[in-house]
Amino acid sequence: MKLVIQIPCYNEAESLPHAMPQLPREVAGCDVVEWLIVDDGSSDDTAAVARSLGADRVVRHPVNRGLAAAFMTGLDAAVAGGADIIVNTDADNQYDARDIETLVRPIIEGRAEMVIGARPIAETEHFSWLKKRLQEVGSWVVRLASNTEVVDAPSGFRAFTREAAQRLNVFSAYTYTLETIIQAGHSNIRVLSVPIRTNPDLRPSRLVKSIGRYVWRSATTIVRIFATYRPLVFFSLIASFFLLLGFGFGGWYLAHKFAGDGAGHVQSALLAAASITIGLIALMLGFVADLLGVNRRLLEGIDWRVRQLEDVLHSAPPEAGSGTAERLQ
Numbered sequence: 001m002k003l004v005i006q007i008p009c010y011n012e013a014e015s016l017p018h019a020m021p022q023l024p025r026e027v028a029g030c031d032v033v034e035w036l037i038v039d040d041g042s043s044d045d046t047a048a049v050a051r052s053l054g055a056d057r058v059v060r061h062p063v064n065r066g067l068a069a070a071f072m073t074g075l076d077a078a079v080a081g082g083a084d085i086i087v088n089t090d091a092d093n094q095y096d097a098r099d100i101e102t103l104v105r106p107i108i109e110g111r112a113e114m115v116i117g118a119r120p121i122a123e124t125e126h127f128s129w130l131k132k133r134l135q136e137v138g139s140w141v142v143r144l145a146s147n148t149e150v151v152d153a154p155s156g157f158r159a160f161t162r163e164a165a166q167r168l169n170v171f172s173a174y175t176y177t178l179e180t181i182i183q184a185g186h187s188n189i190r191v192l193s194v195p196i197r198t199n200p201d202l203r204p205s206r207l208v209k210s211i212g213r214y215v216w217r218s219a220t221t222i223v224r225i226f227a228t229y230r231p232l233v234f235f236s237l238i239a240s241f242f243l244l245l246g247f248g249f250g251g252w253y254l255a256h257k258f259a260g261d262g263a264g265h266v267q268s269a270l271l272a273a274a275s276i277t278i279g280l281i282a283l284m285l286g287f288v289a290d291l292l293g294v295n296r297r298l299l300e301g302i303d304w305r306v307r308q309l310e311d312v313l314h315s316a317p318p319e320a321g322s323g324t325a326e327r328l329q
Contacts, residue, residue, distance in 0.1 A: 003030040003104060004083035007037050008070035012091035013044040019093035020053040027101050029108040030085065036078055040070040057081065068176040075165045079307070087159045095119075095157040096197035103159040106192050113164040113189045116150055116181070117157035117196035138218055142178055145226045146185030151193040153181055154218075164189050166307045169300070172221050179225050186229040187300070231293055235286025239279045246275030 037050035041064035078086045106112040142153035227234040250272035256265045
């Protein structure tokens with residue numbers, strides 16, 4: 001069994017010497033452990049430093065594409081390199097590399113396909129009180145949206161089976177953490193949380209430049225992904241709000257009309273008509289989006305099947321290549 005530990009990097013020449021030497025070369029249950037560095041268009045010597053520290057493979061983006069794109073590039077490269085299990089960790093040495101074995105154990109034992117390390121948020125000193133509360137609220141929202149029991153949704157310390165990695169698709173350029181959990185929950189990928197340890201803060205987070213901006217971008221990501229994977233529920237909630245508003249205004253108008261004072265409350269009738277119309281439109285959008293969701297699931301299945309067939313073709317011996325190709329045709 002082959003384990004690939006990937007680290008998405010952007011200008012991490014100074015932090016990699018702290019993080020990479022901590023990575024294991026042996027993990028119980030794995031025959032081979034390799035290190036994969038994804039250089040997301042760094043302007044410093046990230047790639048050269050990674051090679052000097054023993055990286056087995058360095059994949060580079062010509063320009064900076066964002067953390068989510070680097071994460072997906074790492075998954076694709078790890079799968080193409082024959083990984084059976086993929087562990088993602090950060091370049092800032094936030095996560096204790098000794099817990100990589102803790103992450104992969106549920107996968108080796110067949111209890112999970114995706115494992116997320118749950119940090120001791122309450123005991124993390126460099127997290128402010130506000131950030132701790134926001135982490136708790138954000139994880140609760142993700143659990144609600146994904147139907148999973150993830151304790152620490154923003155954690156980037158996670159492990160995937162080869163199959164789970166092939167089934168994930170990230171559309172956000174900002175971060176992969178929330179989107180992959182919601183997607184996994186709605187794709188019936190078995191997700192498990194395990195407690196892990198963290199190291200002292202090496203540098204400020206580059207992803208969380210301000211609490212307000214982080215909350216806004218995380219909230220928009222959750223809403224967008226929830227609308228993608230639960231469109232009927234999403235649009236039904238919007239429709240319900242406007243329909244209730246419309247019926248309320250309509251009832252108010254009718255009550256005054258029957259009392260002989262309808263002329264003075266025509267605006268309520270107009271608001272009722274507008275709200276009910278918007279509600280019905282939102283409900284119809286929900287049905288259309290739900291039907292489109294069927295096509296999305298079919299395309300995801302096709303994409304997953306194509307990746308599996310590519311694995312078969314790449315792993316087939318040369319003498320069997322032509323026969324395999326003929327069978328696929």
